[in-house]
Amino acid sequence: MAQPDTARLLIACDDQPGIVAAVAGVLADHGANIVSLDQHSTDSEGGRFFQRTVLHLDGLAAARTALEESLTEVADRFGMEWSLHDASRRKRVAIFVSKYDHCLLELLWRAQRGQLDIDVTMVVSNHPDLAESVRSFGVPFVHIPGTDKSEMERRQLELLQGNVDLVVLARYMQILTDDFLTSLEAPVINIHHSFLPAFIGANPYARAKERGVKLIGATAHYATADLDEGPIIEQDVTRVTHAESAAQLQSRGMDVERLVLARAVQWHAEDRVIVHGRSTVIL
Amino acid sequence: MAQPDTARLLIACDDQPGIVAAVAGVLADHGANIVSLDQHSTDSEGGRFFQRTVLHLDGLAAARTALEESLTEVADRFGMEWSLHDASRRKRVAIFVSKYDHCLLELLWRAQRGQLDIDVTMVVSNHPDLAESVRSFGVPFVHIPGTDKSEMERRQLELLQGNVDLVVLARYMQILTDDFLTSLEAPVINIHHSFLPAFIGANPYARAKERGVKLIGATAHYATADLDEGPIIEQDVTRVTHAESAAQLQSRGMDVERLVLARAVQWHAEDRVIVHGRSTVIL
Amino acid sequence: MAQPDTARLLIACDDQPGIVAAVAGVLADHGANIVSLDQHSTDSEGGRFFQRTVLHLDGLAAARTALEESLTEVADRFGMEWSLHDASRRKRVAIFVSKYDHCLLELLWRAQRGQLDIDVTMVVSNHPDLAESVRSFGVPFVHIPGTDKSEMERRQLELLQGNVDLVVLARYMQILTDDFLTSLEAPVINIHHSFLPAFIGANPYARAKERGVKLIGATAHYATADLDEGPIIEQDVTRVTHAESAAQLQSRGMDVERLVLARAVQWHAEDRVIVHGRSTVIL
Amino acid sequence: MAQPDTARLLIACDDQPGIVAAVAGVLADHGANIVSLDQHSTDSEGGRFFQRTVLHLDGLAAARTALEESLTEVADRFGMEWSLHDASRRKRVAIFVSKYDHCLLELLWRAQRGQLDIDVTMVVSNHPDLAESVRSFGVPFVHIPGTDKSEMERRQLELLQGNVDLVVLARYMQILTDDFLTSLEAPVINIHHSFLPAFIGANPYARAKERGVKLIGATAHYATADLDEGPIIEQDVTRVTHAESAAQLQSRGMDVERLVLARAVQWHAEDRVIVHGRSTVIL
Incomplete structure (x- = not known):
């Protein structure tokens, strides 16, 4: 590589x-x-x-x-x-995570195996749960707890500014403020656990089950102040049936999330993505 | 068969x-x-x-x-x-259509070739354009024009009641009233040209282009009085890129519409679909 | 679960x-x-x-x-x-592996997360490389090196007989003898890195590149004495282009291998697979 | 267009x-x-x-x-x-066909609807069965029966030389000789009803059923003297189950054949395909 x-x-x-x-x-x-x-x-x-x-x-x-x-x-x-x-200078990436580990581990694993051309320089979380998993990859884990969002974001920015080229929200269950996104001066990629614009917002798997859809999906997009509305980088779906419960849909969807996020981050790492208004051009 | x-x-x-x-x-x-x-x-x-x-x-x-x-x-x-x-008694089906022929011809073609276990007993349209195409399959084409919806639906019901087991809306660009659906006493299958619940309503391809989605789809569902909200029978998607215009998305989507509708009608013809609330069980 | x-x-x-x-x-x-x-x-x-x-x-x-x-x-x-x-008694599984870790880690990871209903009781390898990765999951790693196949298989059988309900070959780059398969008295699932029966044998990715195929795939099957001919449990493919080198095809294929093997093992774990001659029925 | x-x-x-x-x-x-x-x-x-x-x-x-x-x-x-x-000069295309109509009608239909940028100048067949279907599109149908292949090919070449830019074999169940391909001086696209190189040769659906594969496919390729070995332009697959008979696999496969052939012909029509040894580059 x-x-x-x-x-x-x-x-x-x-x-x-x-x-x-x-x-x-x-x-x-x-x-x-x-x-x-x-x-x-x-x-x-x-x-x-x-x-x-x-x-x-x-x-x-x-x-x-x-x-x-x-x-x-x-x-x-x-x-x-x-x-x-x-091309020889790999992008420095911080991953934000809460408690779900599937997207995080997929990225760490691919980076370790040479399938993802990024340097993960730190993982930041509002929960301590995944510290050990992260550190076993030789990656620093920084726990920034708290309920005061402006204080949390201040501490996050101290860590990130000048140190990273990209932030990846790997199922980080917090909304970032417009101020944070502006001050960061680096792009942010988020993974949403639905095929946007279907099921914008919370609990997409439960709502997919309730609506009886035959495919569930995931969407990787650049984060903007307008939640779930940022330019889409990659999407994919998988077929489901009536026999699967909402919990099973979630489990199935996690596989899609992992692969969609990994592809989006790799394309960004290869400088293939140009934002054009609300959409992207992938070259 | x-x-x-x-x-x-x-x-x-x-x-x-x-x-x-x-x-x-x-x-x-x-x-x-x-x-x-x-x-x-x-x-x-x-x-x-x-x-x-x-x-x-x-x-x-x-x-x-x-x-x-x-x-x-x-x-x-x-x-x-x-x-x-x-199983030896094939369902009698009326197809409703406006000007688009792709879904209609797919159904007629499959029925003729023995790939779709239905008898198409008539095609009903608010436009005369497709008469010749339909009649070349040996199927009656009934033109019911007009702007008075209640008069149109009265004439349609006269044709249909007792004569058909299923009505298929093959891109019929008119809304059916609740009264019509109740009086018909037969199920109605509609094809929507988006991956519902994304892009409910009109012009889904233009809106998909505007939103920059990476997949476009189609949805076959039982028609209910609540437009685009009926129980979903089948859905599918196809991958698109930034290089495709809204017109090309529409052309690509037409292939998905054809196959999704054909599968949904075949499953209904084989008595595989049971409605369960807002969703379906496909057995 | x-x-x-x-x-x-x-x-x-x-x-x-x-x-x-x-x-x-x-x-x-x-x-x-x-x-x-x-x-x-x-x-x-x-x-x-x-x-x-x-x-x-x-x-x-x-x-x-x-x-x-x-x-x-x-x-x-x-x-x-x-x-x-x-259903409350999870199958005891031994995983055989050589140097590639992607299929192994996918199985360990899913089992740990509760997405795969098996108990991985040991990992057996002819190479020591993956010992640390395996043990970090709390799973025993047994290194059985050697060039004398009958001696290796004798030691493997000592470990396995009576202790496991299933053996999974997660890219184990050795052929098992007919004697071993018979003596084991447990089924063996193998992952082959091509869409069988295309590219039976070695180096499928290089041959796929040379042949110019537009899709590459993977196949999970029960191992039989007749290599690559056992009953197929699951297959999948992914789209590739001329722009990808054989090395990139391999990297792309590894993602398919992981998911196909995980699905096959899960179906076996749920007692969904019945062998029927050279094929399988998945219920 | x-x-x-x-x-x-x-x-x-x-x-x-x-x-x-x-x-x-x-x-x-x-x-x-x-x-x-x-x-x-x-x-x-x-x-x-x-x-x-x-x-x-x-x-x-x-x-x-x-x-x-x-x-x-x-x-x-x-x-x-x-x-x-x-780009304003559409390629003149002859379609060769035997008795199966699905690929033929897909091409005629798309060309008529403006979804395929070719002019179908004639359809050539060794059977008279599809004459009426073809002529209803306003396209000449030429029946060249016979068992003397060299005499048949002589008559075919008289029709084609100088008159067509491309020949499409839309399930034409005859082998073309090396001499014919050389004398034609125009490329020939064939549709093979399997995911090549799996199931090269005859009866791929029966063999797919016998082998128990979980996906069946189709391959569009340039015809060469070496049957089924020409450069692949496009392939696709669809998922099947144990519940489908060989006849149902064939019916399912016909849908894949139609779409794969239509895509390959369109890409050729848009001058997107360059042959490179045994493979193709699609630009």
Whole structure:
């Protein structure tokens, strides 16, 4: 998985002719080889352009500043938002959890096995229950209890600011405030235990049972102040029958939650996700 | 597919000991062989018992009255709702349609090919567009136009009452009144073009695109006066990406609609579906 | 998950009239309530009958002997193979493993969380690598190294005979001999890392890549002397693309292996699986 | 679906730096806007580079010759295989069929409804049975009976050469000779009624039943002289149970065949498929 001298370039801007050529020209001028390129334009009026480019450049560290200068020039010309990510620098991730361990352990396990390209730098919880499980992976577990949300969030921000590139809510049963999300200055991925927008809110499995649905699902999305309304990264479902109780639906759903969250975090780790309004582009 | 001397017995009652034995005993007494038996009890307090039995009985037609008398006796003892269906008597079905043809043609096609055990006795539409397609299958097409709903429903009921065992709304873009559903005295299956309860109501594909979901689906359910709230018979989804427009989502969704509706109608045709409150048991 | 006074009755015999009634009659006579009943008959000439019945009987332990006597009488009459399983007695399972940990940990994890109704009594391996992971679950890890297969199997049988109800090969990279399987007197479930019968044998992921398939899968089956030919319990697949290397296919496939094996073991644990020639009936 | 002034450029060559930039530069020089660009490089030694570019160029018809000259120059420099397809020119397709109608009707139906971007110019069959169904779509049906394969293929080639861009074998139960495939000078897509490479050859559904698989599938691939071994374009599966007979597996499989073939033909119609040895790249 180690990819020395490899970078990922993400671009978003208004659609207009010549973008691919201009960017590819800059890369060629700097001696970079394009390993892969995915591009998408929305087809509506005043379309939007998105591009992910994986490039290989010998001596990336030394050449990066010059490359960024050239990219800045092109970006200014086309009005681009852009970011350049060193593929050898894994994202530092904090996982928030309450008492459910299935999503947490799935992430820790995949990271340990090399199936998830992140560094889990800490696990934060409002309950002490999972300390031992977490520490057995060699990962710090920080218990921040309390009922005063603003005090809890203050302590969380002290831990996180500057130290993490991503926060993952792995069934963290608390709502984060708008202030927290703004102050964090890092994206937050949440797993919701239903196929959104069905069963927004609490107790989705009980409500799925009550409504008699034939499939249950899970949704990974970027957390926003508007609960359960953030841009969806990944979803999946599994078939259920009338013979399964609400408790069994929950157990079945936990398997979907684990895999959906793991995929969403991996795609984010690979710089594949660009937010576009209330939705995402996965490149 | 022809199953002479075969019947399907559906039972629903409060759960209590001895039901299976009592029914199986009656069947054995009458010389019937149990071809298959599926049974389900809800596990909540005051559980409910459901059973579907396929039985073979030589000379069913002649023996039926005596068998029904014995079943009535057992049913009275256990407080059962029950029905006995001759498997050789295919259900007579009317299909309601507006302008979309994909669900309609899927049903006609499967019925013609012997993949759907129904007799389509008529197609009813508020638009004349699909007359030729329908008649090429040798099926009558009845055009009932109009803007006066009560007049339209009066004419529809004249056609249907006593003539059909099931009405299928194959993307019929009109709401049926509570009066109509009551007077019809036959079940009605509707196909909704979303994964209910997500995107209840109109324009689900446009709203799915706007919300950025990663899966789109369809739901077949029994129609009730409360629109989109009837007991769900079958659902399915298909994976979509950001690269697909709302029009492409609609096209992709049409494939799901076709298959979901065909499965739901086939299960109903095979007497596999028992309504239980707002949900269904599929045996 | 605790189910006191609950038993599962499995029956297989040649199809003939009156089986369900006879068995249900015996159960009713002994005061047992049928919680669920699934029955299947093959439709070919000289059909075969299969039935799984979950029954509740107050004071099961005390009443069991009398019930078994009555069942023996019915079984003799119909030529049944049958078995009665106490639902409160979890099966004792040994897991065999080599170096891959993903299937092993999935089973240990689910068992610990109460999602898998087995007692893992030991893990046996020809490599020492996974000792610590296993013991952290409080499960004994027995390292049986060696190159002399008959000596290894002799030691394995000493450990297993009388001590386990099931052996699970969780990516155990050794072939078991016919003698071992016969002497063990317990069923063995294996996970094969392909969608059998495609890619029987070694290196299925590399061969799947070479062949350009669009789906990769995994298969859980009962182990027989004829490698990869045992009765299939469960299979599943996942979609892959040209963009994924053989190593990535392997990583993707590991997720399928985990879930397929976990489902197969759970179904076996719930006494849902009856072998029928080279295939299985799942009730 | 009409896309005036739009073209699709397919490129395959040995991987080397500067390809994307060179091609994008040519397109920009000619005033073409890149609507979408997908690119893939194999990661093995001596990797291979594939690119599909959708471009918009006002006055494409008039500008095409000059563009092709510039592309030829770049192609010579990089050793590219390439082709430029006018998106407004739908491919002319002949469908070969025997007696099964499900795949044929699915294609005709989608083409009629605008869900499949092809022109079906003729249907060729060795049986007369489906003439009426085909002609009701306004498509010519040509019956070429016979037992002399070389005479049949001679007549087929007379019909096809120069008249079609693609031949689709929609359950055509005859083997085409190597000579035919060579002389045709157009690609041929076949639908195989199993999840290849499982159940290569005849009667896959009966063999799937016998082997007890839990999923059945279908495979669309380019036909080659080596039967069932051509590059796979698309595959899918559906879950089945022990309760389904071989005939029911066949009926279930027909639904998979229809959808898999329709997807493969659509991808080919959109110039998304590049053959790479025994596999395909779908862009």
